[in-house]
Amino acid sequence: MRDVAAKGAGSGAMLSLDRLVALAGQVGPAPVAGLSHGRVAGLSGPRRGEGGDLYDLRPFIDGDDPRLVDASASARSGRPQLRRRHEEVERSLLLVVDFRAPMFWGTRGRFRSVAAAEAAALEGWACVLAGGRVGLAILRDDGIDRLPARPREAAMLEIAGVLARTHAAMGAHPEEMAPLSDGLIEIAARVPSGTAVLLATGMDTPGHDFADIASDLMRRIRFEILLVQDAVETAPPPGRFTARTGDILSRGRFGASPTAAVLSERGIAARIVRAEADEVLPA
Secondary structure (H helix, E strand, O other), X not given: OOOOOOOOOOOOOOOOHHHHHHHHHHOOOOOOOOOOOOOOOOOOOOEEEEEEEEEEEEEXXXXXXXXXXXXXXXXXXXXXXXXXXXXXXXXXXXXXXEOOHHHOOOOOOOOHHHHHHHHHHHHHHHHHHOOOEEEEEEEEOOEEEEEXXXXXXXXXXXXXXHXXXXXXHOOOOXXXXXXXXXXXXXXXXXXXXXXXXXEEEOOOOOOOOHHHHHHHHHHHOOEEXXXXXXXXXXXXXXXXXXXXXXXXXXXXXXXXXXXXXXXXXXXXXXXXXXXXXXXXXXO
C-alpha cells in the first residue's frame, strides 16, 4: 500500500498528524470573511442587521425604527438620518467523522477512516482560514467524542491532534455497533442554530431511519455528507470470489455501491471521497 499520509509517515492505514496539519497549505489565501465560496459552511453574503459594517445611510421616513436614527449624521445634515449595518454573521462548522469499525479497511491507497479524517480536516482548515469556527464529533462504536467549535488555526490543530490520537488508539471493536442514525440523532439534538454539519462516513449500517433524520436536519441547517468509498466500491473487480463468513464459504461477485444514488434520490447532499486518491479542494 502506497504512502498517502505524508512523506515517510507509514502506510495508508495510519492517520498522520503531520499530514492533517499540512492540508492547511492546500486551502490557499483566506477568502473574504462573510462571503460564500461554495463550501458547506459558506454564507450567501453579509446580511442586513446591526453588525459592524455600514449597509446604508439615508433620510428617515415614516415607518422606520426611530432607534436606528444616527445622531451625528442627523446633526450634520439638519434632518433625521437612518443608519443601518450588516448583521455580524459567523461561520460555524461541525465536522463529524465516522471512526466505527467498518471504516477501518481499504484495498488501495488509504483506509476509509483515514480518507474520512483527511477530507473533513481539509474542510475544517478552509473554514477557520476564512474566519469561521470549527468543532468536532467522532463517532465510535460505543459513543461520541466531542470538541466545541472554536475559531482560528489553534482549533484545527487541536482537532487534528484528537483525530490522529483517536485513530491510533482504536483497538478491538465490540460486537455491537450503534447505527449511524443513532449518532446523527444525538448530534442533531445538540447542534447550535446556524452551525453547518459535515459528516464524513462510508454509510455502513446507517439505520433504517437515517434518511428521514438527515432530511429533517437539512430543513434546519446546512448538512452534507462526505461519502467515503474504497476503489472496490466505485470500480469493483470482475470475476467471482470466495468469501468466508464464520464457517460458511460462499462465492459471488463484487458490485458497485448504490449508496451515492440512494442519497441523491432522497435529496441528501453528498460528495464522494475516493479513498485511493489524495485530498484536493473541490472546484
